[in-house]
Amino acid sequence: MIEQRKNEHIILSVKENVEFEYKTTFFEYVELVHNAIPEINLEDVDLVTSFLGYGLSAPIIIAGMTGGTDLAYRINRDLAKVAEEIGIGIGVGSQRIALEKSDAAKSFSIVRKIAKNVPVIGNIGASQLVKGLSLDDFDKLGEMVKADAIAIHLNPLQEAVQVEGEPDYSGILEKIEYFVKNSSYPIIIKETGAGISREVAEKLVEVGVNIIDVGGSGGTSFSKIEALRTKDTFSKRIAMDFAEWGIPTAISILETRSVSDRLTIISTGGIRDGISMAKALRLGANICGIALPMIRAVYNGGYEEALEVMKIFIRELKIAIFLTGANNVKCFKKKPVIIYGLLREWLEQRKIQDF
Numbered sequence: 001m002i003e004q005r006k007n008e009h010i011i012l013s014v015k016e017n018v019e020f021e022y023k024t025t026f027f028e029y030v031e032l033v034h035n036a037i038p039e040i041n042l043e044d045v046d047l048v049t050s051f052l053g054y055g056l057s058a059p060i061i062i063a064g065m066t067g068g069t070d071l072a073y074r075i076n077r078d079l080a081k082v083a084e085e086i087g088i089g090i091g092v093g094s095q096r097i098a099l100e101k102s103d104a105a106k107s108f109s110i111v112r113k114i115a116k117n118v119p120v121i122g123n124i125g126a127s128q129l130v131k132g133l134s135l136d137d138f139d140k141l142g143e144m145v146k147a148d149a150i151a152i153h154l155n156p157l158q159e160a161v162q163v164e165g166e167p168d169y170s171g172i173l174e175k176i177e178y179f180v181k182n183s184s185y186p187i188i189i190k191e192t193g194a195g196i197s198r199e200v201a202e203k204l205v206e207v208g209v210n211i212i213d214v215g216g217s218g219g220t221s222f223s224k225i226e227a228l229r230t231k232d233t234f235s236k237r238i239a240m241d242f243a244e245w246g247i248p249t250a251i252s253i254l255e256t257r258s259v260s261d262r263l264t265i266i267s268t269g270g271i272r273d274g275i276s277m278a279k280a281l282r283l284g285a286n287i288c289g290i291a292l293p294m295i296r297a298v299y300n301g302g303y304e305e306a307l308e309v310m311k312i313f314i315r316e317l318k319i320a321i322f323l324t325g326a327n328n329v330k331c332f333k334k335k336p337v338i339i340y341g342l343l344r345e346w347l348e349q350r351k352i353q354d355f
């Protein structure tokens with residue numbers, strides 16, 4: 001049952017239009033100011049970024065997506081090769097299935113077998129915490145991939161619209177606090193396409209979380225995936241009506257960053273080129289996460305195509321930074337940026353300070 005669901009998620013993501021249609025990431029309301037005399041050599045632009053104790057060659061992770069089936073094994077294996085070859089981080093998809101079926105573990109552990117020198121991030125859903133996941137089992141997930149951190153994903157929207165979903169989030173904050181305080185693994189709290197608000201970020205910081213993946217709207221819509229997946233007309237209609245629900249990624253970065261300068265922010269959700277990646281970094285993200293473009297590339301063209309897509313992202317990021325006159329990420333973060341239109345309106349209504 002879970003195996004079938006995992007494969008359906010992959011196939012639908014690759015073959016169907018599963019992205020937001022009307023709502024965007026809001027990166028189009030962000031402009032980096034072009035510098036016609038950058039006075040540096042493009043080839044000297046340095047993207048090296050530290051994350052979870054590693055020096056990444058660029059501030060990027062391949063976001064956690066899958067595991068638990070033969071198809072997922074091949075996807076994870078090939079994406080791990082890309083991460084290792086380039087020197088960027090990689091996450092696995094929800095490891096819940098491996099707690100229930102021990103032979104599913106290899107589809108996750110393959111990632112660490114290949115990606116030996118980059119951060120690897122484990123993954124489990126918040127619903128599993130509410131259902132009583134033990135600290136032992138949580139730590140087992142970490143051991144399975146020799147994780148540098150474990151992501152707990154928040155997906156209340158998906159759970160609410162999925163026919164077999166488990167939309168019980170009662171007491172979740174207390175559970176998160178428990179794992180943050182007691183697990184030996186650093187914890188990342190991650191949305192999955194509906195975004196993190198300032199209020200949620202504040203609550204997470206209060207319970208000790210210091211890495212948040214905003215998982216904002218504008219890219220993959222999980223409600224849409226669930227709408228496509230179910231044949232049940234009642235659930236399909238509801239999932240489709242929520243397909244555009246959520247906080248756009250650019251907003252979510254600004255909301256989350258307004259809470260604390262010390263948070264490590266990962267920007268996932270609708271990153272589709274190196275320019276939006278540069279904008280995410282300039283708004284306050286430390287790392288960018290990419291999901292859909294990578295699973296599509298690896299499914300269609302294996303390791304080679306996934307490697308090529310990632311190289312394009314990195315080259316574009318490098319060019320964008322060069323064109324602002326910065327030669328590294330730190331310097332780039334001080335370069336001028338314009339925020340206008342609906343993004344500015346949002347910030348004004350929410351009384352979020354410009355930076």
Ligand SMILES: Cc1cc2nc3c(=O)[nH]c(=O)nc-3n(C[C@H](O)[C@H](O)[C@H](O)COP(=O)(O)O)c2cc1C
Pocket residue numbers: 009010013063064065066092093094123151152153190191192193215218219220268269270271289290291292293295
């Ligand atoms: C096929 C697929 C499976 C996913 N499975 C998971 C998962 O198991 N755990 C998780 O935290 N996020 C999962 N995600 C969400 C991604 O990590 C990411 O947050 C989301 O897709 C937004 O990024 P994107 O617009 O680049 O796709 C999945 C995404 C896709 C496309």
